[in-house]
Amino acid sequence: MNLTQEQIAQIENAPILFEWEIIVPFGPTVPIIRLILSLVFFAVFIGLGIYTTAYFPFFTCAISIPVSIQFFVMADNHYHYYLTRYGYYYTRYQKVPEFGYKLTAIFMVLGVIVAIVGTMVIGPMAFVGGGMFLLTGILGKGLPLGPDMTRNYRKIDPKLKYVMFIITEKRKISIKTDPLRTRNNLHLNYPETEKEKIISVFSKILSNPEIYRVKDEDSYLEHPKFEELIKNKVE
Structure with a gap:
């Protein structure tokens, strides 16, 4: 974006x-x-x-x-x-x-x-x-x-509803809007020791988003909520 x-x-x-x-x-x-x-x-x-x-x-x-x-x-x-x-x-x-x-x-x-x-x-x-x-x-x-x-920048829009996926095997967080707006997708990596703190801070900024924890990329792509977001894509 x-x-x-x-x-x-x-x-x-x-x-x-x-x-x-x-x-x-x-x-x-x-x-x-x-x-x-x-x-x-x-x-x-x-x-x-x-x-x-x-x-x-x-x-x-x-x-x-x-x-x-x-x-x-x-x-x-x-x-x-x-x-x-x-x-x-x-x-x-x-x-x-x-x-x-x-x-x-x-x-x-x-x-x-x-x-x-x-x-x-x-x-x-x-x-x-x-x-x-x-x-x-x-x-x-x-x-x-x-x-x-x-240096790269990612913006958070307080008017949007977000869904957060924690991909534990990759130590990656994928944040998407609901319904899906691909331009607002957020992806970042986290160290294991800071994972819960990062999730907590993001939860406050994103106004308590839906949070799903998955093991790997396959589980993420096959997750029912992810499929729902893709189906409800608005852009």
Whole structure:
């Protein structure tokens, strides 16, 4: 839902009733994907180094690229929520170790050095190694200054009736209007330790909404109340 500057200012300037942070994995299979990619790149660069005898650039890439993949590829998301009476806003960024940003900045500089010096010593193949250093730096967007943080806003309309679903397995809250207005849907994540407090504060802001607790996404999508909301959609 696109908000006006006045609505955003109203949410931001209102007293914060509650705030919390949570780190959300990019996906359940991401650690395995990162490991496979790291092993593939390691094997490829080791093989290229042996085949071309350009040991220095390729062996360096065999170490640096897998390490960069572990830091940057589909990194976990860090959320910080701020809840007010008019809605909430949150910041989100990929949680990458701070030294990782400095590391990629170094890669970008080393890329030029490796390409120039390596070409003088072992020939044009050194450009491959230098190019991979540069690529590693470029992939880390916002570097070397720090994480690329975004801020998002969600408005609460006191005139509407809300229904709140607590999806326990995902540690997620889905809030919808009754009847359903898709532009007013609210979705947020919660840490287990703060769950009941968040529900309590939302219940007051939303004027005692209907609350349903479900185990997972399937139970949520198949819930009779959810199906009723879809059926009574007004937009």
